[in-house]
Amino acid sequence: MYQEIIEPLGHKAKERNDIFFTEYSKVENLFTAQFIKNYCLEDGAIDWQRIVAFNSATEKPNKVGKAK
Numbered sequence: 343m344y345q346e347i348i349e350p351l352g353h354k355a356k357e358r359n360d361i362f363f364t365e366y367s368k369v370e371n372l373f374t375a376q377f378i379k380n381y382c383l384e385d386g387a388i389d390w391q392r393i394v395a396f397n398s399a400t401e402k403p404n405k406v407g408k409a410k
Contacts, residue, residue, distance in 0.1 A: 381396075
């Protein structure tokens with residue numbers, strides 16, 4: 343009975359984990375690309391002045407575009 347119930351559950355869980363991590367990686371890559379586009383300098387360094395200005399803004403900032 344154990345083999346009929348538990349082993350297939352473990353196999354399905356692994357399949358779902360693989361799918362989840364694949365999709366998670368895609369979203370993580372999109373967020374990283376958008377961050378680099380909007381908050382990094384040409385040499386790849388973080389533009390801390392821009393981040394602080396964004397975080398300290400009293401007015402709603404302009405919506406940032408999608409990373410290409």
